[in-house]
Amino acid sequence: MKPAAFDYVRPDSVDEALEVLAASGDEARVLAGGQSLTAMLNMRLANPSVLIDIARIQDLKNISLVDGMIEVGAAVTQAALLAWPDLVKHQPLLAQILPNVGHYQTRQRGTVCGSLAHAEPSAELPLALATLQGEVVVQGKRGRRVLSAADFQTGMMTTDVAADEMITACRFPVADAQSRSLFHEVSQRHGDFALVALAAVSTAQGVRLGVGGVAEIPRIVDLPLLQGEAVEATLNDLAWELDGVDDPHASARYRRELVRRIGKKIINEVSHATS
Amino acid sequence: MQRLDAGLRHRVRFLLNGRAVEGDAEPRMLASDFLRQVLGATGTHVGCEHGVCGACTIRIDGKAQRTCLTFAVQLDDCRLETIEGLTDDKGDLNDLQTAFRRLHALQCGFCTPGILMSLDQLLEEEPEADEVRIRDVLSGHICRCTGYQGMVDATLEVMAARRNAAGGEE
Numbered sequence: 436m437k438p439a440a441f442d443y444v445r446p447d448s449v450d451e452a453l454e455v456l457a458a459s460g461d462e463a464r465v466l467a468g469g470q471s472l473t474a475m476l477n478m479r480l481a482n483p484s485v486l487i488d489i490a491r492i493q494d495l496k497n498i499s500l501v502d503g504m505i506e507v508g509a510a511v512t513q514a515a516l517l518a519w520p521d522l523v524k525h526q527p528l529l530a531q532i533l534p535n536v537g538h539y540q541t542r543q544r545g546t547v548c549g550s551l552a553h554a555e556p557s558a559e560l561p562l563a564l565a566t567l568q569g570e571v572v573v574q575g576k577r578g579r580r581v582l583s584a585a586d587f588q589t590g591m592m593t594t595d596v597a598a599d600e601m602i603t604a605c606r607f608p609v610a611d612a613q614s615r616s617l618f619h620e621v622s623q624r625h626g627d628f629a630l631v632a633l634a635a636v637s638t639a640q641g642v643r644l645g646v647g648g649v650a651e652i653p654r655i656v657d658l659p660l661l662q663g664e665a666v667e668a669t670l671n672d673l674a675w676e677l678d679g680v681d682d683p684h685a686s687a688r689y690r691r692e693l694v695r696r697i698g699k700k701i702i703n704e705v706s707h708a709t710s
Numbered sequence: 711m712q713r714l715d716a717g718l719r720h721r722v723r724f725l726l727n728g729r730a731v732e733g734d735a736e737p738r739m740l741a742s743d744f745l746r747q748v749l750g751a752t753g754t755h756v757g758c759e760h761g762v763c764g765a766c767t768i769r770i771d772g773k774a775q776r777t778c779l780t781f782a783v784q785l786d787d788c789r790l791e792t793i794e795g796l797t798d799d800k801g802d803l804n805d806l807q808t809a810f811r812r813l814h815a816l817q818c819g820f821c822t823p824g825i826l827m828s829l830d831q832l833l834e835e836e837p838e839a840d841e842v843r844i845r846d847v848l849s850g851h852i853c854r855c856t857g858y859q860g861m862v863d864a865t866l867e868v869m870a871a872r873r874n875a876a877g878g879e880e
Contacts, residue, residue, distance in 0.1 A: 436759035436778075440716040443737035443783050451711045473779040474760040477740070484716070486737070488784060514773070538850030540764060540828060543773040544780070625849045 438476035442485045449494060449574065449603060452487050457576045459485045461598035466490070467510055470537060470545030471553040487601075490546075495603060500525070504570070504606035513542040513550070513560075525609045528567060528616035528634060532559045535618070538626040548602045554592045557629045557648035559620065561588055565653040566634040566645030569607040575600035591651035614638070617701040620648070621693055623684065630685045631693040635701040642702050649679040649690050660706055670698040714783055724788045726751065727795030735782035742766040744782035745792065753793035753823050757852075764851035767824035768792045774828040774850075793823035796830065806833065806868050813867070815860035821853045829865050837869055 446452040456463055464483035466472055467490050475481040489495055495510035498519050505525055507516055516522065517533040536559050537545055550560040551571060564571070564584045571587045573580045573596050582595055589595050596602060610616065620632035632647040641659040654677055661669060674691035681687050714720045719734035726749065733748035740759070745751045745768075757765035759778045766777040769791040796804045803811065806829060816822045825848065832839055832847050839847075844865050848858050 437740070437743075438738045440736065440738050442716045443712075443714040443781070445712040447711055455711075469779055469781075469784075470761060470776075473781070476738075477760050477778065490784070534846070538764075539832075539847045540767055540774045540776055540850040541761065541779070544770075544775045625846065 436477045438473075439479060439482050441476075441483055443488065444485060445488045445491065448492060449489075449601075452489055452492065452601060453574060453576050453599075455485065455487050456599050456601060459487075463487055463598075465552070465601045467549040468512060468541075468545040469549075470541045471549065471555070489601070500609065501606070503609050505529075505609060506572075506604050506606045507547045508604050509546060509548040509602050511547055513537070513545050513547055514539075516547050517542065526567070526607050527610060528618060528636060529563055529607060531616070531618040532563045532634065535559050535620055535626070535629075535632075548605050551587070551605055552594060552596065552602055554588050554590075554594050554652070555628075556591050556651050556653075557632065559618075559629065559632055559647065562632055562634055562645050562647035562653040563618075564588075564605060564607065565655050566636060566643060567607050569605060571596075571602055572604040572606070573600045574603045579603075585655075588652050610636075615705045617705055619697050619701055621697070628684070631690050631697065633694070633697050633701055635698075635705045637705045642705050644673075644698060644702060646673070646677060646694060646698075649677040649694065658702070661702070666699055666702055667695070670695045670702075673698070720783060722782050722786055724785045724790055726790050727792060733782075737781060737783050739782045740778050741768075741780040741782050741785055742777035744785070745777065748782075751792055751794055755820055755823055757820070762852070763821070763824075764828070765821050765824045767827050767851070769827050769831055772831065774831045791827065791830070793826060796826060805871060806830065806864065809864035809868050810861070813860045813864045815856065815864045816853075817855040821851055825851045825853070825861060829861070833865070833868060833872070837872060839865075839869065841866065 444455050463485040466486045466488045490510050495508040497508045499506050513536050523530045550558055569584050571582045614637045616636040618634045620629040622629050629648040634645040636643045643657050645653050645655050647653045674694040679687040679690040714737050719736055722735050723732040735744050742756050745754050755765040757763035761776050761779045767774050768777055771789050828847050844862050
């Protein structure tokens with residue numbers, strides 16, 4: 436469980452990091468907190484020949500409000516965002532979700548953007564980004580792109596970030612004062628991978644529901660305000676559509692049942708708060 | 711910009727339990743291996759080596775972290791605390807270690823150094839933490855023989871004792 440050899444580069448700025456990326460192409464990987472990537476290197480599931488450590492770049496350590504969005508730099512740890520004094524006021528869903536990301540120890544090194552880059556199907560932060568319709572800022576020597584959550588994650592553990600680009604920040608919309616949100620996940624042990632994770636946010640039309648841990652990427656559905664049996668029927672259709680599979684942790688049938696039950700609970704709670 | 715070649719060893723310097731230390735490491739060397747093999751600080755244990763078990767947890771710049779998910783070259787200029795730093799100069803156990811022993815919070819002791827370092831941060835930063843919070847912190851560790859009840863009891867007891875001691879000084 437030791438990684439293969441790699442060159443280690445510690446740039447002092449984003450520009451320097453982009454230079455190295457452009458020169459190394461797909462031989463390089465960007466290292467921030469390393470709470471997913473280093474495990475992959477140890478298991479040799481990833482074998483880059485260059486690691487670009489961006490954790491000490493000061494410009495990437497900011498949390499700020501920009502045009503109605505919370506912008507989180509690529510070197511901001513999950514613990515730092517959780518400790519941001521304005522988080523509960525500006526984005527209560529993130530405040531609910533972050534304590535479920537990994538463990539106390541991994542949140543103190545692991546970054547918010549790093550979890551998005553890893554794009555693990557059961558990870559909570561990609562689910563938060565998709566449900567809240569956030570954005571990811573990506574930079575390369577060719578320029579800067581802002582990707583919507585829907586364009587960002589293209590599949591299981593794959594994103595639209597090109598080999599010569601890196602994530603410099605992600606953005607979560609500031610929550611509307613009227614809106615309500617809820618998160619609930621089921622895992623075998625607190626901090627383990629979610630068997631099913633659900634997030635719900637009230638919208639002008641009804642409720643937006645995000646489901647993680649079942650399909651390859653978070654699945655987002657916008658639902659009108661539903662009552663009683665209509666909620667159950669909609670969730671049942673969704674549970675089947677997600678096409679979950681049996682794995683050693685849970686059966687597909689159990690996952691469907693979790694989507695139905697937890698989905699009903701959080702949709703009802705979020706809708707009642709709205710109406 | 712620093713660039714360290716894959717095949718070469720590079721000088722790494724940091725503070726270990728208040729003392730300046732240095733040694734040479736290839737970029738791929740894990741911090742856990744550097745502590746044990748280069749510096750001989752074998753109190754930090756190595757379990758799963760992919761971030762699951764928490765045995766290798768130490769405090770880096772005050773924050774409990776897994777050293778199997780950190781490379782030695784990332785430790786440059788950092789401040790590290792390991793299990794060796796918990797005891798005093800004579801080697802006497804600190805209050806948390808003493809409570810662990812008395813309340814049977816360990817059996818084989820393999821996972822204990824990592825757990826103590828996580829709880830060391832919790833005791834310092836959140837002296838009023840409740841049982842739920844203590845269990846949340848412990849969830850980042852795996853103990854396969856004793857279980858967690860003794861650890862929770864020991865932590866709560868030390869928190870109460872430190873509060874009493876602090877109150878008595880006023």
